[in-house]
Amino acid sequence: MHKCLDLAPLLLTLTCLFCCFSMISSSSQASSDGFLQCVTEANVSVLEQGEGLFNKQLNKYIRNPKFLANTTGRPLYVVMPANAPHVQAAVRCGRDNKMPIRVRSGGHDYEGLSYRSVDAGGFAMLDMSELRTIVVDNQTSTAWVESGATLGELYHAISEASNLLGFPAGVCTTVGVGGHFSGGGFGTLMRKHGLAVDNIIDAELVVANGTLLNKTTMGDDVFWAIRGGGGGSFGVVLKWQVRLVTVPETVSVFKVSVHNRHGAAVNAVTKWQKVAPAMPGELYIRALVQNDAAVFRAVFLGTCDALLPMMTSKSDGIPWLNLRHSDCKEMTWIESMAYVNNSTVKGLRKRTASDFDSIHGFKATTDYVRHPIRREVWTKIFDKQLAQPMAQVVLVPYGGRMSNVSEDATPFPHRAGVLYSLQLYNYWPVESGDGGAMQTRWVRDMYAFMAPYVSSESKPRGAYFNCRDLDLGTNWGPKYFKGNYERLTKAKAAIDPHNYFSNEQSIPLPK
Ligand code: FDA
Numbered sequence: 127m128h129k130c131l132d133l134a135p136l137l138l139t140l141t142c143l144f145c146c147f148s149m150i151s152s153s154s155q156a157s158s159d160g161f162l163q164c165v166t167e168a169n170v171s172v173l174e175q176g177e178g179l180f181n182k183q184l185n186k187y188i189r190n191p192k193f194l195a196n197t198t199g200r201p202l203y204v205v206m207p208a209n210a211p212h213v214q215a216a217v218r219c220g221r222d223n224k225m226p227i228r229v230r231s232g233g234h235d236y237e238g239l240s241y242r243s244v245d246a247g248g249f250a251m252l253d254m255s256e257l258r259t260i261v262v263d264n265q266t267s268t269a270w271v272e273s274g275a276t277l278g279e280l281y282h283a284i285s286e287a288s289n290l291l292g293f294p295a296g297v298c299t300t301v302g303v304g305g306h307f308s309g310g311g312f313g314t315l316m317r318k319h320g321l322a323v324d325n326i327i328d329a330e331l332v333v334a335n336g337t338l339l340n341k342t343t344m345g346d347d348v349f350w351a352i353r354g355g356g357g358g359s360f361g362v363v364l365k366w367q368v369r370l371v372t373v374p375e376t377v378s379v380f381k382v383s384v385h386n387r388h389g390a391a392v393n394a395v396t397k398w399q400k401v402a403p404a405m406p407g408e409l410y411i412r413a414l415v416q417n418d419a420a421v422f423r424a425v426f427l428g429t430c431d432a433l434l435p436m437m438t439s440k441s442d443g444i445p446w447l448n449l450r451h452s453d454c455k456e457m458t459w460i461e462s463m464a465y466v467n468n469s470t471v472k473g474l475r476k477r478t479a480s481d482f483d484s485i486h487g488f489k490a491t492t493d494y495v496r497h498p499i500r501r502e503v504w505t506k507i508f509d510k511q512l513a514q515p516m517a518q519v520v521l522v523p524y525g526g527r528m529s530n531v532s533e534d535a536t537p538f539p540h541r542a543g544v545l546y547s548l549q550l551y552n553y554w555p556v557e558s559g560d561g562g563a564m565q566t567r568w569v570r571d572m573y574a575f576m577a578p579y580v581s582s583e584s585k586p587r588g589a590y591f592n593c594r595d596l597d598l599g600t601n602w603g604p605k606y607f608k609g610n611y612e613r614l615t616k617a618k619a620a621i622d623p624h625n626y627f628s629n630e631q632s633i634p635l636p637k
Pocket of ligand 1: 234238273303306309
């Protein structure tokens with residue numbers, strides 16, 4: 127996309143897109159009417175483009191505000207199911223009337239593909255936000271959670287049932303369970319307990335003919351595929367059954383910032399790469415490079431008394447962080463989830479975006495690092511970051527349990543050998559006018575700059591599906607899923623042979 131600098135091809139593309147759009151909107155008219163009639167007869171709530179409440183409901187869960195722009199390819203309908211038969215009816219109506227459906231749970235898709243179309247085709251959006259029942263069974267340490275629930279709602283419900291149970295999933299609590307569980311799901315418990323997908327034990331899936339399947343009836347390959355093979359490809363996951371994990375009564379947290387005076391932050395990050403992924407699974411220390419500083423934020427499953435000697439050990443600790451007892455805070459696991467979100471325990475249930483997130487668009491991408499990056503390269507990364515006040519480089523340590531799950535156990539393949547994931551972000555106020563062109567270019571330039579230093583042993587270069595990036599080009603499948611991609615296409619053929627569930631980066635049928 128960023129190579130479209132030559133005006134002539136750009137004009138040609140726009141003309142073609144316009145042709146396509148006119149064709150699709152006129153040819154989809156008949157099926158549109160049929161779809162609307164069908165869902166209305168099934169008593170499913172539906173809002174039509176142009177209706178008063180349509181924009182309000184559509185915009186409510188647009189989590190990358192750059193897609194609030196008028197140029198965004200919007201759905202023709204927002205369909206709001208309140209129960210399983212509604213979802214089944216909506217899918218049947220869609221398929222019978224040739225109306226494509228996109229599913230939105232929490233709306234955090236980085237490229238907005240749950241609610242927008244790049245290809246300019248007409249479609250209906252299934253808004254799962256009313257389907258968010260959570261039932262925790264602390265006898266069996268399991269829970270059923272509907273896809274429209276947020277991670278914060280799930281964590282909160284678990285903590286109400288027991289303060290000794292938790293769930294290993296993402297940090298941002300407004301993220302939807304539906305998309306998150308479909309693509310992996312990493313967070314502060316990943317080094318001890320793996321990803322969300324490593325802890326899913328059953329699911330209910332509505333497939334293209336409207337049938338509702340569970341783990342047994344969908345079969346092993348499809349059950350494998352929906353746990354990490356990406357949302358929007360196989361059907362609509364109505365709900366998930368998860369295995370909860372044990373958390374100690376007391377966990378500890380700290381946050382230490384190192385400014386880059388005399389290269390101190392560069393030194394700290396260079397050393398962090400070697401030690402953080404080798405620490406015991408109970409300890410998660412994330413590093414964030416921003417504003418010429420490195421910020422280390424940690425969650426430890428244990429007390430400060432147990433953490434301090436680990437940190438200060440000269441042989442395998444992080445003594446150069448100079449962690450003092452007063453830097454360490456003890457709390458419950460649920461309080462630690464609030465802490466990493468700068469929120470309160472009650473605030474975890476809030477479904478609205480933070481003030482910052484609701485007015486800043488962003489561009490992001492991911493990489494996997496298998497060998498520590500040299501100090502001089504980090505100096506350059508810091509310099510490049512400094513040129514962009516809102517840019518961030520986020521480093522999430524792997525190792526621990528992540529290394530003990532085989533690459534093909536789930537579609538998420540980035541396991542043993544990965545030291546950490548590296549995420550590049552840049553933000554801009556959406557009101558600023560240029561649509562974040564400069565910030566987007568920065569992410570793309572950084573991605574090119576990082577090429578020699580990332581995923582060096584694994585070709586192609588790796589990427590995380592849940593940080594979806596349309597800039598990855600046509601080879602996105604093996605980048606996200608490595609050797610699992612082919613098996614995903616076979617699962618797709620088995621469950622959705624007519625490719626009803628599709629988007630710009632959905633799993634295709636096998637070649
Ligand atoms: P959304 O509703 O946009 O769906 C994403 C994709 O899944 C779409 O293709 C959609 O069609 C499909 N889908 C959604 N619901 C479905 C359903 N019920 N059945 C089938 N398909 C469905 N990740 C992470 O691992 N750890 C983290 O800490 C974070 N933190 C984070 C913070 C912020 C601010 C953002 C924007 C994102 C993250 N993520 C993350 C990434 C996040 O996991 C990813 O964007 C998820 O896909 C979001 O799921 P939602 O349901 O919110 O998205």
